């Protein structure tokens with residue numbers, strides 16, 4: 001099987017964030033000089049960028065795994081970790097980025113257009129950045145977040161002014177070879193061309209590109225032959241040229257039938273593709289008919305016979321790629337069509353476009369899923385922020401864990417868990433069910449930094465049995481009862497042993 005370099009699967013690993021640092025300033029005569037652990041650097045992003053020097057996806061076919069450097073950890077004395085540099089991958093104009101499921105993520109057209117494919121992980125905050133009036137010297141820092149890991153399909157659709165379409169062996173590649181400096185493979189067996197060839201034609205001062213498309217056969221739009229793989233190449237070509245073989249000896253083939261079959265395939269195909277912004281629909285694009293192989297006497301006879309009829313639909317040129325008959329007129333006719341199209345189309349936006357996935361801030365913070373299980377319900381918290389916070393937490397450090405639970409509560413996760421029906425002691429997983437962090441829900445865990453103990457610890461974790469909501473309520477009632485008792489005592493004292501109802 002031939003290798004298709006116009007479609008590759010690319011695995012991108014963005015850089016991880018560097019860890020934040022825990023450090024305390026040390027100066028002479030100042031034993032504890034405040035936190036000075038700096039933040040870790042951010043991991044590098046992986047960015048696809050349309051580059052005029054890149055014409056194929058070949059390099060990603062050879063090295064499908066690409067990774068960006070990680071950020072360096074922060075250091076003491078407020079020395080920030082260096083960020084990993086972004087890795088910019090050049091792609092040809094016309095590259096379509098798809099998910100492995102086939103969803104189009106981006107359509108990269110125009111030099112300079114960028115797509116942020118995988119985002120580097122945030123660097124973790126150092127203890128200096130985590131300090132607050134209440135938490136003056138945090139004994140923990142945040143870990144760097146992991147860089148995104150993304151696998152996508154890159155597909156290249158040729159961007160040419162003119163597309164040559166036709167049955168296998170009609171002479172499409174031969175025409176490109178005769179009209180331009182391109183030297184595609186030519187042979188007398190079908191499907192010689194597997195990847196479109198691109199040639200540049202200069203006719204009377206008009207320069208345009210011409211691409212051949214691998215041969216089409218009936219059913220191509222349903223994937224027959226090399227069908228769909230190649231139909232998409234013409235999606236972006238402004239002018240369509242039908243190359244009809246007038247010398248074929250195959251039964252049931254003649255120029256008119258071939259034309260009808262190919263037009264039918266194009267029509268079916270055009271209904272399958274979503275309309276592309278700024279492009280004329282496929283079936284409305286200008287067309288021209290080339291009757292090829294006129295150097296063969298019988299072919300020329302046939303060509304002249306059918307040309308008259310065909311001219312009622314589209315302009316017709318009788319040519320020979322071999323003897324070069326009619327090629328000059330053809331190249332000028334194409335130049336005129338291309339010029340017409342260019343004049344009618346607005347100039348492409350000169351400002352390069354940068355396409356980014358949905359900004360993280362715009363997404364909902366989190367959602368809670370209640371999952372059933374043999375051992376009772378499991379609550380799953382899914383969300384970019386909480387999952388990242390968990391990844392950034394050093395679970396060996398209680399103070400860091402306490403900070404995490406404060407953040408989660410502040411985001412409203414406690415409230416939403418309660419709304420979802422979670423009870424104290426129910427297991428909650430943050431992130432994926434396999435691999436997320438699981439803990440038992442403790443809704444009444446007091447939050448805030450007032451409970452801070454020694455550095456690296458959190459008093460909430462020192463308590464062996466933390467109060468539940470009912471414990472708290474009971475202790476509240478006890479307190480109120482005691483208060484009431486004290487009040488009554490006071491009244492009784494004042495009225496010299498005679499008790500008066502204070503509320504009367």
Ligand SMILES: Nc1nc2c(ncn2[C@@H]2O[C@H](COP(=O)(O)OP(=O)(O)OP(=O)(O)O)[C@@H](O)[C@H]2O)c(=O)[nH]1
Nearest residue numbers: 169170171172173174187188191192193215321322
């Ligand atoms: N006599 C004659 N033969 C031609 C002419 N053009 C092409 N051929 C021959 O037809 C055969 C197929 O030519 P290609 O240019 O490879 O055809 P193609 O349309 O690109 O074919 P696929 O890539 O398979 O779709 C080759 O043997 C060519 O030499 C022509 O004008 N006259």
Ligand SMILES: [Mg+2]
Nearest residue numbers: 172173192193
């Ligand atoms: Mg060919």
